[in-house]
Amino acid sequence: MENQLxxxxxxxxxxxxxxxxxxxxxxxxxxxxxxxxxxxxxELAGRSDISIAFPxxxxxFLAFIEMILSGEFVDAYxxxxxxxxxxxxxxxxxxxxxxxxxxxxxxxxxxxxPLLIIFQTAPVSALIPMLTYxxxxxxxxxxxxxxxxxxxxxxxxxYKGIQATSPSLLExxxxxxxxxxxxxxxxxxxxxxxxxxxxLRLGISGAFIGIVLAELLITPTGIGxxxxxxxxxxxxxxxxxxxxxxxxxxxxxxxxxxxxxxxxFPKEKN
Amino acid sequence: MVYLIRKIxxxxxxxxxxxxxxxxxxxxxxxxxxxxxxxxxxSLINLIAFERxxxxxxxxxxxxxxxxxxxxxxxxxxxxxxxxxxxxAAMQTLGAxxxxxxxxxxxxxxxxxxxxxxxxxxxxxxxxxxxTIHARGSGTEAISYYMEKVHxxxxxxxxxxxxxxxxxxxxxxxxxxxxxLDITNTRLVLASDPDKFGxxxxxxxxxxxxxxxxxxxxxxxRAGDMQILLEELMRSAREINADPTLPAKLRxxxxxLPDLPQELVDEIxxxxxxxxxxxxxxxxxxxxxxxxxxxxxxxxSGGLKGPASxxxxxxxxxxxLLEKAKSALN
Numbered sequence: 088m089e090n091q092l093x094x095x096x097x098x099x100x101x102x103x104x105x106x107x108x109x110x111x112x113x114x115x116x117x118x119x120x121x122x123x124x125x126x127x128x129x130e131l132a133g134r135s136d137i138s139i140a141f142p143x144x145x146x147x148f149l150a151f152i153e154m155i156l157s158g159e160f161v162d163a164y165x166x167x168x169x170x171x172x173x174x175x176x177x178x179x180x181x182x183x184x185x186x187x188x189x190x191x192x193x194x195x196x197x198x199x200x201p202l203l204i205i206f207q208t209a210p211v212s213a214l215i216p217m218l219t220y221x222x223x224x225x226x227x228x229x230x231x232x233x234x235x236x237x238x239x240x241x242x243x244x245x246y247k248g249i250q251a252t253s254p255s256l257l258e259x260x261x262x263x264x265x266x267x268x269x270x271x272x273x274x275x276x277x278x279x280x281x282x283x284x285x286x287l288r289l290g291i292s293g294a295f296i297g298i299v300l301a302e303l304l305i306t307p308t309g310i311g312x313x314x315x316x317x318x319x320x321x322x323x324x325x326x327x328x329x330x331x332x333x334x335x336x337x338x339x340x341x342x343x344x345x346x347x348x349x350x351x352f353p354k355e356k357n
Numbered sequence: 358m359v360y361l362i363r364k365i366x367x368x369x370x371x372x373x374x375x376x377x378x379x380x381x382x383x384x385x386x387x388x389x390x391x392x393x394x395x396x397x398x399x400s401l402i403n404l405i406a407f408e409r410x411x412x413x414x415x416x417x418x419x420x421x422x423x424x425x426x427x428x429x430x431x432x433x434x435x436x437x438x439x440x441x442x443x444x445x446a447a448m449q450t451l452g453a454x455x456x457x458x459x460x461x462x463x464x465x466x467x468x469x470x471x472x473x474x475x476x477x478x479x480x481x482x483x484x485x486x487x488x489t490i491h492a493r494g495s496g497t498e499a500i501s502y503y504m505e506k507v508h509x510x511x512x513x514x515x516x517x518x519x520x521x522x523x524x525x526x527x528x529x530x531x532x533x534x535x536x537x538l539d540i541t542n543t544r545l546v547l548a549s550d551p552d553k554f555g556x557x558x559x560x561x562x563x564x565x566x567x568x569x570x571x572x573x574x575x576x577x578x579r580a581g582d583m584q585i586l587l588e589e590l591m592r593s594a595r596e597i598n599a600d601p602t603l604p605a606k607l608r609x610x611x612x613x614l615p616d617l618p619q620e621l622v623d624e625i626x627x628x629x630x631x632x633x634x635x636x637x638x639x640x641x642x643x644x645x646x647x648x649x650x651x652x653x654x655x656x657x658s659g660g661l662k663g664p665a666s667x668x669x670x671x672x673x674x675x676x677x678l679l680e681k682a683k684s685a686l687n
Binding site for chain 2: 307312318319320
């Protein structure tokens, strides 16, 4: 009986592994095909007579390489990354702490939830120029813009994750006489992990939107300056290359977050 | 099934008729002037010309877009007919094949360098200090580089803050100590604390602040209408130069900018008096002398790649239309 069980488990595992390997390869293939398809359509659209302001992909790619080699990207990101990283840190740490707190403490829920919902639904980008009146033209305005765009998403998702903890799991921990701290660390947080990480991914996307908006609307420095200046002098290839660079960095950050999540909570346990 | 097909057909025909109606609404003959500034009392020089052109059968309107680069892009793509601003750098990038040309100088640079007098008393005091300007490639950046040359100084940093009103607030809040402001905001800042704020003399800065530019195919297609508009623009510039109180009077007579707040209405005549004194409104639309002046100024300040003598005015300007309008008016 035991052997039978072992055999069936091994069989199941190898089947799962085969499916996993197969799906990973095909996923990669699909991704490459999807990128190629988008770039090809872009190339064709750029070469057609849509607008002089819409260059083909090949021209943007060359501009991208040129901007890496000339150090334009290095200079621009040296300006943009410090406020982005500080804003991201506050968004991630603050968002999770606030979300978990309002999920666990009823008083905090009543106090903070309305504010979060307002920030989530309000057209925050319209408020960004107003930040200059409060925080001036310093990096603080940019950090605040990042936080108000990203943090509500992280906090609300973390809160929903905590709220969605299965009552039977809570009953189980109660029946095992687990302390409140143990229940939170061993039951509630692992159960909310998926929602928390989904929130973190959304929050990081929000933070990237925040830094670009802030640099376009408050003070054109860093990548915002590259976008506006290259548009001003009609170097549309460089403008698009800058936009592609920020998309690539945002995509890379989200992938790193995925790897971190997989490392923290290995797939088998999810 | 038949019922469902009928419903789908009805929906499709409704959408098509809606699209047809909206495209008819778009297909008007109004000539749109887009600028990267709010339409205020300072725009009266154009608005008066538009009103008079309307009486001669040409409809024009002014709209505001977010930035100069967006204005140029909108003109390039044919989404608006006329751009107001300076697009020399973009035209140089696109070269002789650029489909856009300047055709009229609306006003010359009218910025003033406003400083916190407690910190800065002369240009030499700005050596090694930061200065705040509108944006990269803007007229204020060109003036900054020009001033560095003239006074043999070097700013430690040029930070970009779009909008005179925002830079004015930053100056009053003490966030910055030196910047370039337009006439209206200079007046507001100086009035807020005359002991604290002062002006540094810019000397002889002769460059265009706002030019009119459009696609060459549009200028050809609507040459008759554009000539009428240019005649009226020149006529209002000449009349305002002779009497700076005219815009405020005509605003009331013609019912222009009816929602303008009283405090901005009060600023109209002082603005035009200062602007006329500074010679901001050319009476002949600039033309070749303006183009050559701009080349010298922009090459000296790094806004255009030089030398100025190598730049071909025909790659940047269409002079034909202006010449016709000038001879018709004279």
